[in-house]
Amino acid sequence: MPRNRRPQDPEAKREEILDAATELFTRLGYEGTSLKAIATSAGVTANTIYWYFPDKDTLLVGVVDRLLMAALTDLSALEDEPLAEQLLWVVQRLRDNHQLVTAVHARADTSPPIDAWHRRFHDLADAVLKEGFRQAGAPESGLDARTHMAVLVVEGLITHTHDGDRTRAILDLLAS
Amino acid sequence: MPRNRRPQDPEAKREEILDAATELFTRLGYEGTSLKAIATSAGVTANTIYWYFPDKDTLLVGVVDRLLMAALTDLSALEDEPLAEQLLWVVQRLRDNHQLVTAVHARADTSPPIDAWHRRFHDLADAVLKEGFRQAGAPESGLDARTHMAVLVVEGLITHTHDGDRTRAILDLLAS
DNA sequence: ACCTGAACACCGTTCAAGT
DNA sequence: ACCTGAACACCGTTCAAGT
Numbered sequence: 001m002p003r004n005r006r007p008q009d010p011e012a013k014r015e016e017i018l019d020a021a022t023e024l025f026t027r028l029g030y031e032g033t034s035l036k037a038i039a040t041s042a043g044v045t046a047n048t049i050y051w052y053f054p055d056k057d058t059l060l061v062g063v064v065d066r067l068l069m070a071a072l073t074d075l076s077a078l079e080d081e082p083l084a085e086q087l088l089w090v091v092q093r094l095r096d097n098h099q100l101v102t103a104v105h106a107r108a109d110t111s112p113p114i115d116a117w118h119r120r121f122h123d124l125a126d127a128v129l130k131e132g133f134r135q136a137g138a139p140e141s142g143l144d145a146r147t148h149m150a151v152l153v154v155e156g157l158i159t160h161t162h163d164g165d166r167t168r169a170i171l172d173l174l175a176s
Numbered sequence: 177m178p179r180n181r182r183p184q185d186p187e188a189k190r191e192e193i194l195d196a197a198t199e200l201f202t203r204l205g206y207e208g209t210s211l212k213a214i215a216t217s218a219g220v221t222a223n224t225i226y227w228y229f230p231d232k233d234t235l236l237v238g239v240v241d242r243l244l245m246a247a248l249t250d251l252s253a254l255e256d257e258p259l260a261e262q263l264l265w266v267v268q269r270l271r272d273n274h275q276l277v278t279a280v281h282a283r284a285d286t287s288p289p290i291d292a293w294h295r296r297f298h299d300l301a302d303a304v305l306k307e308g309f310r311q312a313g314a315p316e317s318g319l320d321a322r323t324h325m326a327v328l329v330v331e332g333l334i335t336h337t338h339d340g341d342r343t344r345a346i347l348d349l350l351a352s
Numbered sequence: 353a354c355c356t357g358a359a360c361a362c363c364g365t366t367c368a369a370g371t
Numbered sequence: 372a373c374c375t376g377a378a379c380a381c382c383g384t385t386c387a388a389g390t
Contacts, residue, residue, distance in 0.1 A: 013354090031207065032286055034382065047384075048355055056383065099285055105335055106282040109275055110208055122336070145345035149329055152336065152346075156328030159281055160298070169321035170328075189373090210363065223365080224374055232364065 014052045016042045022063045026096060030060060030103035057111040064100050065117065072128070083136040084168075084175035087150070091157045091167060098159045125151045136175065150174050190228045192218045198239045202272060206236060206279035233287040240276050241293065248304070259312040260344075260351035263326070267333045267343060274335045301327045312351065326350050 020041035024033040035056060039046040053059040071093055078086050094101070108115040130147040138146065153174055157167055196217035200209040211232060212222040229235040247269055254262050270277070284291040306323040314322065329350055333343055 029282070029285055031282070035384090036382085045356055047357085047386090050384070051354060099282075102278065102282040102285075106205070106207070106275075106278040109205055109278075142345070142349060145342065145349045148338070148342060149346045149349060152332030153325055153328050156332060160328065162324070166321065166324060169318070170325045173318060173321045173325060211365090212363085221375055223367090223376085226365070227373060 013042075013044070017044070017049060017052055017059070018062055018066060021059055022067065025060065025063055025100055025103070029099040030107070057107060058113050060100070060103060060107070061113050061117045064104060064121075067094075067097060067100070068121065068124075072124075075128075079135075082175070083132050084171045086132060087154060087171045087175065088168060091154060091171070094158050101155060101159050122151060125154075189218070189220070193220070193225060193228055193235070194238055194242060197235055198243065201236065201239055201276055201279070205275040206283070233283060234289050236276070236279060236283070237289050237293045240280060240297075243270075243273060243276070244297065244300075248300075251304075255311075258351070259308050260347045262308065263330060263347045263351065264344060267330060267347070270334050277331060277335050298327065301330075 017038065020038045021033070024038055024041065028037075034046075035049055036046040038059075039049055049059065053062065071090065074093070075086065075090065078089055081089075104114055104118050104121075108118045126147050129150050130143060133143060133147060133150075134140075153170065157170065162170070193214065196214045197209070200214055200217065204213075210222075211225055214235075215222040215225055218225075225235065229238065247266065250269070251262065251266065254265055257265075280290055280294050280297075284294045302323050305326050306319060309319060309323060309326075310316075329346065333346065338346070
């Protein structure tokens with residue numbers, strides 16, 4: 001049996017590459033992780049990644065999109081919790097992935113696919129949070145400004161290290 | 177006269193390198209700008225930059241520190257304006273430099289000098305904004321959380337494109 | 353369809369050598 | 372003290388070639 005016939009189905013290989021990229025981007029940062037390192041960790045050669053993804057930026061989009069969807073799914077289990085509690089959960093959940101957030105921001109200006117994903121993310125986050133504010137009984141006036149602001153604050157709390165008390169105080173203020 | 181004797185004093189050359197780096201980092205981003213491009217624009221060779229700065233990260237610190245000091249100086253002329261007005265001025269003033277902000281965030285985890293500068297920046301921004309809130313008559317209770325949150329929002333407004341109305345609405349909400 | 357080895361242009365950084 | 376040319380290891384990406 002030849003070495004480069006698929007030992008398993010190609011969807012699984014794609015997932016393995018995404019797994020490896022997620023782990024390494026999270027731990028070493030986007031610029032600090034080479035495609036060679038991802039490939040080695042996934043058991044392939046660097047240029048094999050190009051069969052599954054057109055470039056490194058699009059691989060990053062695959063990584064963050066999968067993480068976002070998983071987080072949203074898990075968040076839905078907390079929909080009856082107070083808003084500040086839900087926001088705190090999001091911040092704690094994504095804090096380990098903060099290097100992914102800063103990478104998206106840093107590369108959105110250069111990479112069209114990252115820019116497009118980033119815009120979709122904000123539209124989605126705005127919509128989810130707006131609904132959260134409504135269910136918390138927030139007044140309709142100024143609701144857009146409030147939700148946009150809240151998304152920026154959550155991003156800021158993920159990308160900046162604060163102790164738990166300060167994080168909580170900010171989120172309480174935000175949800176009040 | 178030999179070519180590589182200084183035609184002018186070395187402080188001026190250092191400033192020229194900072195000027196070139198500021199312009200190119202701002203326009204093309206940090207990762208999108210090579211030291212060779214900066215050097216050429218400043219009329220030297222790439223490795224000459226290493227006589228003035230230990231590495232590319234420290235050059236970035238030099239750039240952002242100079243921009244921050246200039247912005248703070250100019251801001252002091254507006255100290256009698258309403259707080260929301262001052263914040264709007266800051267956002268508009270630094271919006272063109274948003275690639276510098278995202279670069280600092282993206283590299284703070286990897287580069288000790290950038291991390292150190294970033295912490296100093298937040299300490300300074302917190303202090304300045306806290307005084308701004310006080311002068312605007314904000315209550316002392318919850319003032320820390322409010323200032324930290326406001327700094328995150330200002331960073332978010334700089335790094336995310338919003339139309340003017342939305343920016344203003346968010347800043348009004350923040351200062352109210 | 354899937355994977356590789358070899359190559360390409362580029363990058364930040366180092367260093368011995370010049371003036 | 373200030374600056375350069377040449378080199379180093381590395382990077383993302385391409386492509387002809389293999390199975």
